[in-house]
Amino acid sequence: MAENIDVAQAAEAGPGQGSVLDHLLMRDEEGQLRREFVEEIARAIHAADRPLLCEVVAELHEADLGDLIAALEPEDRVTLVEITGTDFDFSALNEVDDAVREEILEELEPETVAEGVRELESDDAVQLLQGLDEEDQEEILEKLPPPERVAIERVLLYPENSAGRRMQTEFIAVPPDWTVGQAIDYMRDTPDLPDRFYEIYAVDSEQHWQGAVSLDTLLRARRPVPLVDLIEEDRRRVSVLDDQEEVARMFGKYNLVAAPVVDTTNRLVGVITIDDVVDVIEEEADEDLKALGGVTSDEELSDNVWTIARGRFNWLLVNLATAFLASSVLGLFEGQLEKMVALAVLAPIVASQGGNAATQTMTVAVRALATRELGSNNAFRVVMREAMVGLVNGLAFAVITGVAAVAWFKIPGLGVVIGLAIICNLVAGALGGILIPMVLERVRADPAVASGTFVTTITDVVGFFSFLGIATLWFGLK
Amino acid sequence: MAENIDVAQAAEAGPGQGSVLDHLLMRDEEGQLRREFVEEIARAIHAADRPLLCEVVAELHEADLGDLIAALEPEDRVTLVEITGTDFDFSALNEVDDAVREEILEELEPETVAEGVRELESDDAVQLLQGLDEEDQEEILEKLPPPERVAIERVLLYPENSAGRRMQTEFIAVPPDWTVGQAIDYMRDTPDLPDRFYEIYAVDSEQHWQGAVSLDTLLRARRPVPLVDLIEEDRRRVSVLDDQEEVARMFGKYNLVAAPVVDTTNRLVGVITIDDVVDVIEEEADEDLKALGGVTSDEELSDNVWTIARGRFNWLLVNLATAFLASSVLGLFEGQLEKMVALAVLAPIVASQGGNAATQTMTVAVRALATRELGSNNAFRVVMREAMVGLVNGLAFAVITGVAAVAWFKIPGLGVVIGLAIICNLVAGALGGILIPMVLERVRADPAVASGTFVTTITDVVGFFSFLGIATLWFGLK
Known part of the structure; x- marks a missing residue:
C-alpha cells in the first residue's frame, strides 16, 4: 500500500508540464532509487547537460536530491554541484552520510561552498560545516558576509550535542504589546522571514524572552487582541546549554513543534524545531542500538x-x-x-x-x-x-x-x-x-x-x- | 544544566497567584517526581479535597498529570479521576503504561469515561479506547453522541499500525477558491477548531484533497490572494492504509509537521501530526531494541x-x-x-x-x-x-x-x-x-x-x- 503511494508521489514530484521527472521515474516500488534514473543523471553529468541538471536539482526535494547524490559515483557528485552552481540546494548535502558530505565539501572551491551556505538557515549551515576540520571551516566562513559568519561562528562555539548547536538563529520576535493585527502585518511586510516557522515570540526591548504564541492561536484571534493575552503561560523553553537528548525528551513529552532557546540571561537567541528533534531522536535510537550490538555509533553504511x-x-x-x-x-x-x-x-x-x-x-x-x-x-x-x-x-x-x-x-x-x-x-x-x-x-x-x-x-x-x-x-x- | 531548567519550569508550571503548585515543588533535580509531592496529592485524595485536586489537574500539563497518576497507588488513581470529574483531562491517561490505563478505565463508570472521551480529539480518544476489550469499548461508545461515536468507530476499523488508526479526524478544510482573507475570517469565526493545527487543506465540494497551505505561508500572504496560489505542489499525502512506520519515515525524510490522510478515492479523511509520528518513531526504536535483546515489545516497566x-x-x-x-x-x-x-x-x-x-x-x-x-x-x-x-x-x-x-x-x-x-x-x-x-x-x-x-x-x-x-x-x- 505504502509502495503505491510512493510511486504515485515520485511521479508527481515534478508536476510542471514537460518536466524531465515526468518521463524519468525516480523510484521503484520498494521506494529505492531506480538504477536507470541514476544512470540517466550520470550521463547528463558526463555530457555537462546544464539545463537538464538544473531542472532536476530544482524540482527534487532536498531529501531526494540527497539520495541521488549518495547513489552517484564520488567524482560525479562534485561535478553535479559545480555544473548546477547556485541552483544546487546545499541542504541536500545534510541528507547524505558524513563521510560523503565531507568528501564533497573538501573537493569543492571554498567560494562555491560559501555561496551555497549563504542560502541556508543557520542550523543547516552549522550541520553542513561542523564535520569539517577547522582550517576548511575557516576558509569557507571568511567568504561569508559578516552577519552570517558571526551567527554561524557563535553557534559553533556551543558544545556538540547542546541545544545551542542544534538551534536556528532565524525566528520572529515582536514586542508583547503588539496586537494580532500588527503581528500579521509585520509578517506580510517582512521579506526575509524564516523558511518555516510555527510560532512567534514576544521579547522585551533587550531581547528577553516573554512568551510564545503559536500560529494557530494567532489565527483564531481577532486583529485588536494584544499578543500578551495569547501567550501560553506554561510554555517550556530551552537553555542553550541543555543537552539535545534532554530537549528531545521535552518535545516528545509535551508534544512541541518548536521551542525558544534562551541564553543564561533569558535572552532569546534561537529556536529549535521538531525536524531537528526528530533527527536527534533517530540518532539517539541509532546510537543505543549500535552500542548494544558492539558497533561504534559513527559507523556508516558507506564506510569502507x-x-x-x-x-x-x-x-x-x-x-x-x-x-x-x-x-x-x-x-x-x-x-x-x-x-x-x-x-x-x-x-x-x-x-x-x-x-x-x-x-x-x-x-x-x-x-x-x-x-x-x-x-x-x-x-x-x-x-x-x-x-x-x-x-x-x-x-x-x-x-x-x-x-x-x-x-x-x-x-x-x-x-x-x-x-x-x-x-x-x-x-x-x-x-x-x-x-x-x-x-x-x-x-x-x-x-x-x-x-x-x-x-x-x-x-x-x-x-x-x-x-x-x-x-x-x-x-x-x- | 538541563536540570536547572526543569526545576525552574516545574516551579513555573503553576504561575497563578496562590496556586498549590507554587508551594509544592513537583520534580527534583533529576526531573523525577518528588515523593513529597506525590504524598501530598495522595493525602488530598484520601481527604477528598476536591478544590485542591481540581486545581492541580487543571494546572498540570497532561504529560505531568500522567506521571503523577503513574506514581499514585492503583486505588488512588481511580479516586482522583472520580473526584475531579469533568476537570480531569483524559488525554493524561494516554501518557501512562497500557496496563495502568486499562486498569483505570475498567474501574471507572462507562459514563465517566464517555464524558472524558467527548473532550478529546479523535486520535486521543482512539488511543485511549483501543486497548480495551470490545465489550468495554462498546459500553463506552454507546454513551457518546452519534457523530463522535461514528467517527471513533470508523477509525477503529482501520488496521492497527495503519495511518488511519493514528490520524485525527478534526482538521480544517476549505474550498480552494477561497482567499487568504476568507480563510482567516473562517478561523476567527469558527468556535470548535481542532485544538492544534499547522496547516489548512483545500478540498473540492466532494471532499477530494486539492492541496495544503501551511499556516506560515498563509500569514505571509495578503488577504486577497487565493489559496490556490499558495498550495505547495509537491506536498506529500498519506493513504489511510499506509503503515505507520512508512508514514514516520516520510515525515522524517521530508521534515513534515502534519500530513493529510486520504482514502482510496482521494477524499480527505484525517490528518496525522508530528506528535503522533514522534510516538511512532519512539515505539519502533523501542521495538527494534527490545527485539534484538530478546524482549517482547509490549513488556512495560509497570508489569508484574x-x-x-x-x-x-x-x-x-x-x-x-x-x-x-x-x-x-x-x-x-x-x-x-x-x-x-x-x-x-x-x-x-x-x-x-x-x-x-x-x-x-x-x-x-x-x-x-x-x-x-x-x-x-x-x-x-x-x-x-x-x-x-x-x-x-x-x-x-x-x-x-x-x-x-x-x-x-x-x-x-x-x-x-x-x-x-x-x-x-x-x-x-x-x-x-x-x-x-x-x-x-x-x-x-x-x-x-x-x-x-x-x-x-x-x-x-x-x-x-x-x-x-x-x-x-x-x-x-x-
Missing part, C-alpha cells in the same frame, strides 16, 4: 572495509579478553572435565542461558534509563522484580535443562547439578543486567556502550564456575 | 513478575534449544575432548568471538533495513563488504588468539588450529549476520526479532565444528 574493521576491532578485543577470562574458569576445572566430558559439553549451555536472560534484563534497563522511566524512585522495586524474574525463569529452566541433560548423558546427578547452576546463573544475570547499567548511568558512563561486556562476562564466569563447582562437590570429582 | 517472566520465557526456550544444538556438536567430539582437554577450555572462545562479530554485523543490517538504507540496489556491495570485514578481523584475531592459546597450553599446533577456526567463524558470522536479516526481511518477517537466534546458532555450530574438526585433523585425534 578498513574503517569498519578497525571500528569493530576494539569491541572484539574486549570480548576476547573476557572470553579468555571465562575460559580460565574452565581451565581451573581441567581435571574434572577430563574425568566427565559431559561437563565440557554442557557448560556452554549454562553460560548461554544466563547470558541471554541477562541481555533481556539489560536491554530493558538501558531503554528505561534512556527514557528516564527508571530512576532513583523506582530503582529498588525494579531491581527486586528483575531478581524475581531471574529466579522464576531460573526454576523453569532448571527443570527443563536438568531433564534434558539426564536424558542425553544418562548420569542421574547431572540434572540436579545443571539445574542448580542454571538457577544461580539466571539470578546472577538478572542482577548484573539491571545493576550494571544503573551503576554506569550513575557514574555518567553510557550504559548502552559498556553494559554488554560486563554482563556477559558475569554470566560466563558465574555459569562455568557454578556448574563445575557444584559438579565437583556433587560427584566428588577432584 | 509473572507477566514479565512469561514474556521472556519463550525467547529463552528458543535459546535453550539452539544451545543444545550447539552442544551436540561438542558431543560429536567427546573422544577428542577427553584426549585434549584444552580443546574444551578454548572452544567457547571461538564461538564467542564469532557470535560477537556476527552480532555487530546483524545490528548494522537490522538498522539499515529499518531505515531503508539497505535495499536491493546496494545489497551485493554490503554483503561483500561484511564478508571482507569478517575476513580482516578474522585474520587479526586468528593471530592474537593463536599466540595466546599457545602461551597458555604450550601445545604448538593449537595456535594454528584455533586461528583457522576463528577465521572460519568470523567469516561465517559476517555472512550470517548480513544474509539472515536480509532473507527475513524478504519473507516479510521482522529481522530484529528473529535474526539473533539464527545468527548465534550459526556461530556456535560453525565455531565448535571448525575448531574441533580442524583439531581432529591436525593432531590426528580420533
Whole structure:
C-alpha cells in the first residue's frame, strides 16, 4: 500500500508540464532509487547537460536530491554541484552520510561552498560545516558576509550535542504589546522571514524572552487582541546549554513543534524545531542500538572495509579478553572435565542461558534509563522484580535443562547439578543486567556502550564456575 | 544544566497567584517526581479535597498529570479521576503504561469515561479506547453522541499500525477558491477548531484533497490572494492504509509537521501530526531494541513478575534449544575432548568471538533495513563488504588468539588450529549476520526479532565444528 503511494508521489514530484521527472521515474516500488534514473543523471553529468541538471536539482526535494547524490559515483557528485552552481540546494548535502558530505565539501572551491551556505538557515549551515576540520571551516566562513559568519561562528562555539548547536538563529520576535493585527502585518511586510516557522515570540526591548504564541492561536484571534493575552503561560523553553537528548525528551513529552532557546540571561537567541528533534531522536535510537550490538555509533553504511574493521576491532578485543577470562574458569576445572566430558559439553549451555536472560534484563534497563522511566524512585522495586524474574525463569529452566541433560548423558546427578547452576546463573544475570547499567548511568558512563561486556562476562564466569563447582562437590570429582 | 531548567519550569508550571503548585515543588533535580509531592496529592485524595485536586489537574500539563497518576497507588488513581470529574483531562491517561490505563478505565463508570472521551480529539480518544476489550469499548461508545461515536468507530476499523488508526479526524478544510482573507475570517469565526493545527487543506465540494497551505505561508500572504496560489505542489499525502512506520519515515525524510490522510478515492479523511509520528518513531526504536535483546515489545516497566517472566520465557526456550544444538556438536567430539582437554577450555572462545562479530554485523543490517538504507540496489556491495570485514578481523584475531592459546597450553599446533577456526567463524558470522536479516526481511518477517537466534546458532555450530574438526585433523585425534 505504502509502495503505491510512493510511486504515485515520485511521479508527481515534478508536476510542471514537460518536466524531465515526468518521463524519468525516480523510484521503484520498494521506494529505492531506480538504477536507470541514476544512470540517466550520470550521463547528463558526463555530457555537462546544464539545463537538464538544473531542472532536476530544482524540482527534487532536498531529501531526494540527497539520495541521488549518495547513489552517484564520488567524482560525479562534485561535478553535479559545480555544473548546477547556485541552483544546487546545499541542504541536500545534510541528507547524505558524513563521510560523503565531507568528501564533497573538501573537493569543492571554498567560494562555491560559501555561496551555497549563504542560502541556508543557520542550523543547516552549522550541520553542513561542523564535520569539517577547522582550517576548511575557516576558509569557507571568511567568504561569508559578516552577519552570517558571526551567527554561524557563535553557534559553533556551543558544545556538540547542546541545544545551542542544534538551534536556528532565524525566528520572529515582536514586542508583547503588539496586537494580532500588527503581528500579521509585520509578517506580510517582512521579506526575509524564516523558511518555516510555527510560532512567534514576544521579547522585551533587550531581547528577553516573554512568551510564545503559536500560529494557530494567532489565527483564531481577532486583529485588536494584544499578543500578551495569547501567550501560553506554561510554555517550556530551552537553555542553550541543555543537552539535545534532554530537549528531545521535552518535545516528545509535551508534544512541541518548536521551542525558544534562551541564553543564561533569558535572552532569546534561537529556536529549535521538531525536524531537528526528530533527527536527534533517530540518532539517539541509532546510537543505543549500535552500542548494544558492539558497533561504534559513527559507523556508516558507506564506510569502507578498513574503517569498519578497525571500528569493530576494539569491541572484539574486549570480548576476547573476557572470553579468555571465562575460559580460565574452565581451565581451573581441567581435571574434572577430563574425568566427565559431559561437563565440557554442557557448560556452554549454562553460560548461554544466563547470558541471554541477562541481555533481556539489560536491554530493558538501558531503554528505561534512556527514557528516564527508571530512576532513583523506582530503582529498588525494579531491581527486586528483575531478581524475581531471574529466579522464576531460573526454576523453569532448571527443570527443563536438568531433564534434558539426564536424558542425553544418562548420569542421574547431572540434572540436579545443571539445574542448580542454571538457577544461580539466571539470578546472577538478572542482577548484573539491571545493576550494571544503573551503576554506569550513575557514574555518567553510557550504559548502552559498556553494559554488554560486563554482563556477559558475569554470566560466563558465574555459569562455568557454578556448574563445575557444584559438579565437583556433587560427584566428588577432584 | 538541563536540570536547572526543569526545576525552574516545574516551579513555573503553576504561575497563578496562590496556586498549590507554587508551594509544592513537583520534580527534583533529576526531573523525577518528588515523593513529597506525590504524598501530598495522595493525602488530598484520601481527604477528598476536591478544590485542591481540581486545581492541580487543571494546572498540570497532561504529560505531568500522567506521571503523577503513574506514581499514585492503583486505588488512588481511580479516586482522583472520580473526584475531579469533568476537570480531569483524559488525554493524561494516554501518557501512562497500557496496563495502568486499562486498569483505570475498567474501574471507572462507562459514563465517566464517555464524558472524558467527548473532550478529546479523535486520535486521543482512539488511543485511549483501543486497548480495551470490545465489550468495554462498546459500553463506552454507546454513551457518546452519534457523530463522535461514528467517527471513533470508523477509525477503529482501520488496521492497527495503519495511518488511519493514528490520524485525527478534526482538521480544517476549505474550498480552494477561497482567499487568504476568507480563510482567516473562517478561523476567527469558527468556535470548535481542532485544538492544534499547522496547516489548512483545500478540498473540492466532494471532499477530494486539492492541496495544503501551511499556516506560515498563509500569514505571509495578503488577504486577497487565493489559496490556490499558495498550495505547495509537491506536498506529500498519506493513504489511510499506509503503515505507520512508512508514514514516520516520510515525515522524517521530508521534515513534515502534519500530513493529510486520504482514502482510496482521494477524499480527505484525517490528518496525522508530528506528535503522533514522534510516538511512532519512539515505539519502533523501542521495538527494534527490545527485539534484538530478546524482549517482547509490549513488556512495560509497570508489569508484574509473572507477566514479565512469561514474556521472556519463550525467547529463552528458543535459546535453550539452539544451545543444545550447539552442544551436540561438542558431543560429536567427546573422544577428542577427553584426549585434549584444552580443546574444551578454548572452544567457547571461538564461538564467542564469532557470535560477537556476527552480532555487530546483524545490528548494522537490522538498522539499515529499518531505515531503508539497505535495499536491493546496494545489497551485493554490503554483503561483500561484511564478508571482507569478517575476513580482516578474522585474520587479526586468528593471530592474537593463536599466540595466546599457545602461551597458555604450550601445545604448538593449537595456535594454528584455533586461528583457522576463528577465521572460519568470523567469516561465517559476517555472512550470517548480513544474509539472515536480509532473507527475513524478504519473507516479510521482522529481522530484529528473529535474526539473533539464527545468527548465534550459526556461530556456535560453525565455531565448535571448525575448531574441533580442524583439531581432529591436525593432531590426528580420533
